[in-house]
Amino acid sequence: AQSVTQLDSQVPVFEEAPVELRCNYSSSVSVYLFWYVQYPNQGLQLLLKYLSGSTLVKGINGFEAEFNKSQTSFHLRKPSVHISDTAEYFCAVSDRASGTYKYIFGTGTRLKVLA
Amino acid sequence: DTGVSQDPRHKITKRGQNVTFRCDPISEHNRLYWYRQTLGQGPEFLTYFQNEAQLEKSRLLSDRFSAERPKGSFSTLEIQRTEQGDSAMYLCASRGDSGATNEKLFFGSGTQLSVL
Numbered sequence: 001a002q003s004v005t006q007l008d009s010q011v012p013v014f015e016e017a018p019v020e021l022r023c024n025y026s027s028s029v030s031v032y033l034f035w036y037v038q039y040p041n042q043g044l045q046l047l048l049k050y051l052s053g054s055t056l057v058k059g060i061n062g063f064e065a066e067f068n069k070s071q072t073s074f075h076l077r078k079p080s081v082h083i084s085d086t087a088e089y090f091c092a093v094s095d096r097a098s099g100t101y102k103y104i105f106g107t108g109t110r111l112k113v114l115a
Numbered sequence: 116d117t118g119v120s121q122d123p124r125h126k127i128t129k130r131g132q133n134v135t136f137r138c139d140p141i142s143e144h145n146r147l148y149w150y151r152q153t154l155g156q157g158p159e160f161l162t163y164f165q166n167e168a169q170l171e172k173s174r175l176l177s178d179r180f181s182a183e184r185p186k187g188s189f190s191t192l193e194i195q196r197t198e199q200g201d202s203a204m205y206l207c208a209s210r211g212d213s214g215a216t217n218e219k220l221f222f223g224s225g226t227q228l229s230v231l
Contacts, residue, residue, distance in 0.1 A: 009155070032218060043119075043222040044158070044206075051215055090157050094218075101146070101171055103220065105157035 002026055002095040006106035014114050015083055021076040021109045023091030033074040034092040034103065035065055044090065050074065061085065086113045117141070119223035121207050127229045128197055135193045136226045140209030147190050148220065149182055150206040158206055164190060197230045204228075 005024045013019045025031060035047040048059025055067040065076045074091060091106040120139040128134050140147050145166050150158035161180065163171040166187040179197075184190040194201055204225040211217035 004157075006157075034218075036220075036222075043224045044208075044220070045222070046219045049218055051218060092157075101163050101165075102148070102160040102173075104160065105150075107155065107157045 002028060002031070002093055002098070002100075002104050004091050004093050004104055004106035006091055006109050008109050009107065010110045010112065012112045012114060013081055016080045018079050019077065019081050019085075019111065021089050021091075021111065023074045023076065023106060025072050025074065025091075025093045027072050028095045029097045030095075032094040032096065033065075033067060034094075035059065035063070035074075035076050036090045036092060036105075038088045038090065038108075040087070047076070047089070081111070081113045083113050083115060085111060087111060119207055119209055119221050121205075121223035121226050123226055124224065125227045125229075127231065129231050130197060130199060132197055133193065133195045134197055134228065135191055136205055136207075136228075138190045138192070138207030138209075138223060140188070140190070140207070141221055142188075144209035144211050144221070145187065146210045146212070147184060148208045148210075149190070149192050150208065152204045152206055152225070153202075161192070161205075194228075197228075199230045202228055202230045 003026045033050040036044045037047045038044045050057050050067045058064045088108045090108045092103045094103045122137045147164040149161040152158045162182045164184040179195045182192045206225045208220040208222045
């Protein structure tokens with residue numbers, strides 16, 4: 001069965017520093033990959049997605065992620081974070097090749113941006 | 116686009132009682148999902164509807180849980196004989212039909228269930 005691993009439960013980082021949030025998924029022939037963000041007291045919203053094509057995808061708020069098939073990873077990066085990026089970030093995968101429509105989410109990484 | 120609405124926002128119930136939650140998806144979305152989220156965990160898939168058809172259901176889902184989407188619009192999730200382990204945030208999400216631009220879930224704010 002498909003699974004998603006987010007190794008870091010919390011990542012503290014100073015404002016204007018770069019950040020990388022790690023995500024690994026279990027191998028499959030073809031998967032769709034996503035990052036969702038949950039700001040305090042708000043619902044989850046899509047940050048970016050990889051469906052096919054270029055392995056570097058850009059999302060909202062200056063975030064980007066790189067799909068690496070050989071390492072089964074989809075790490076999220078931002079070159080310079082702001083206080084407003086403090087939120088919980090969830091990596092998700094959908095394995096359409098197996099005939100499922102569900103999205104499987106990781107346990108989340110809490111990004112805390114410090115002044 | 117008024118977003119995905121969930122009602123109620125909070126529900127406190129006693130163990131053994133039945134509860135029902137409602138989700139109103141974005142009007143043009145024919146696909147609807149229910150997820151459950153507990154503290155420190157990511158959303159856990161419960162069930163999926165395409166229009167009124169329930170096409171996928173988690174194998175982990177107890178028989179006490181049932182969901183409906185009778186007219187392909189709003190959906191309800193019922194939990195019978197609630198247990199303390201059912202305490203969680205119940206999330207509803209919707210999306211449009213197949214296609215790259217519709218590979219995007221829109222989530223509601225959730226219903227927080229507390230079973231005493």
